[in-house]
Amino acid sequence: MDWQKNLLIAAMVAVIILLVIRWEEFQERQALNTAAVAESQVSSARSDNDVPAVVTNDVPQPDVPGATPAQQATGQLIEVATDSLLVSIDPRGGDIVNVALPKHFAEVDTPDQPFVLVDNSGTKTYTAQSGLVGPNGTDSADGRPLFVSTDYNFQMADGAGSLQVDLTTEQDGVVITKRFTFYRGEYRVEVNYLINNASSSTWQAALYGQIKRDSHKPNTANGFGMQPFVGAALTTEDERYKKFSFDDLEDKSFKATVEGGWISMVQHYFISAWIPAQESKNQYYLRQQGNQDIFLMGFTSPLMSVAAGETKTFGAEFYAGPKDTEALEAIAPYLDLTVDYGWLWWMAKPLFSVLKYIHELIGNWGISIIALTIIIKAIFFKLSATSYRSMARMRKLAPKMKDLKERYGDDRQKMSQETMKLYRDEKVNPLGGCLPMLIQMPVFLALYWVLMESVELRHTPFLWMADLSVKDPIFILPLLMGFTMWLTMRLNPEPPDPMQAKIMKMMPVVFTFMFLWFPAGLVLYWVTNNTLSFLQQMIITRQIEKSESASA
Structure with a gap:
């Protein structure tokens, strides 16, 4: 049990550290942009050579x-x-x-x-x-x-x-x-x-x-989190989509001969490209x-x-406009890959197609995000149920785990043996709550990139928000996200280690703070997903508790 919790906490700490690093990089880029502007004003009369x-x-x-x-x-x-x-x-x-x-x-x-x-x-x-x-x-x-x-x-x-x-x-x-x-x-x-x-x-x-x-x-409104790529991209004989940052080009030039092809300058939501x-x-x-x-x-x-x-x-x-997937597909092969969904593009493209189809039926991007999240949760309903049942059973073992901790806390080998014996006796798989969630992670990461890259969300209003592509102006969604995360964590078994328990209790606060600067469309997805997860987990937990009460 300890190794499982330690692994989870280590992963969460790593995520926090990476997000903080991203934030520092964002601040550095802003400073560099200011310096670049000053430099360009000094040397504005550049040669046409x-x-x-x-x-x-x-x-x-x-x-x-x-x-x-x-x-x-x-x-x-x-x-x-x-x-x-x-x-x-x-x-x-x-x-x-x-x-x-x-x-x-x-x-x-x-x-x-x-x-x-x-x-x-x-x-x-x-x-x-x-x-x-x-x-x-x-x-x-x-x-x-x-x-x-x-x-x-x-x-x-x-x-x-x-x-x-x-x-x-x-x-x-x-x-x-x-x-x-x-x-x-x-x-x-x-x-x-x-x-x-x-x-x-x-x-x-x-x-x-x-x-x-x-x-x-360009200035972005993403705050913490993964930052959109800004730089050059083209298609080659070996790679359908090959991109270069400005740092890459400072280190080394690039040449290629391609039948057809295109060359582009990519940034968040927009692109310019030459297509010979x-x-x-x-x-x-x-x-x-x-x-x-x-x-x-x-x-x-x-x-x-x-x-x-x-x-x-x-x-x-020459194309200069939004990263519209259909328009780019019609212009040249693989030009639509500049809508950069990362390494999960093969999963993100179908998700965006479904999202766009839902929008054509509903006519509202905010409701479409909610509907797509519901569809994804429905697809993984049984898998999530397996995870939540395992968590519910682990929660029931919390008092026994605490007792083992008090009895064998100083003897790690004995503690490990008694813990595994308890799992066998209670027929509980300690990985049962983790593996189903890990299987779903690629889907949710792909959806994250879909919502991050979709120019259709730019300046799209929903409820009190004038723009789903920037942060919630009054922070209602981040607060709801933190609240739903806290509710969900209450249903999970509490770690026997007091320090681990304190860290877990801090996570909703930490993530709420980070999500204050996330685009509202992304936070809307997380709120919907957390709410559905909490409802499903609560129902399953109560079903297990009623079943055990009836059998007793």
């Missing part, structure tokens, strides 16, 4: 038709507005330098301020770059092309399904049009190059797309730019040739 290394320095700087010195000096951005995206495009290079999501607010109480995903402001570097490199490429280590467009403001018309924004430049008789195509209700943008080769020689270049970003990490042509072999790279706090995550497509007098089109897709 970040095109892929295949570019040679002898590529001539192209002439730009119709671009007056005044236009070049203003640096005016091209603004594009659709129902789901607000995008700013820099004419210099045709890069996407800002993406805001009007359907996702920055804060739940500021619906007039859209969430900004891509942000190349004075304090942050986060840009989606694309261009042409190679023999006739427009982008080189010496500079980027300047495009011109018919307007600086574009808005999708009511009822229109798409919007095209064309940027043009000219290079020695070759007219190059960089076309952005936006779609209603989508976060996907097609970026195509239309090459009209009116020159007398063959034109050759390769398309590249890359995400240029510093290492700042899936029928071609694309070269992917991840690296730090010099010693700066700048990281490049990109691809280079195979060399494209356009004969004299021909016109050809090639390009890629």
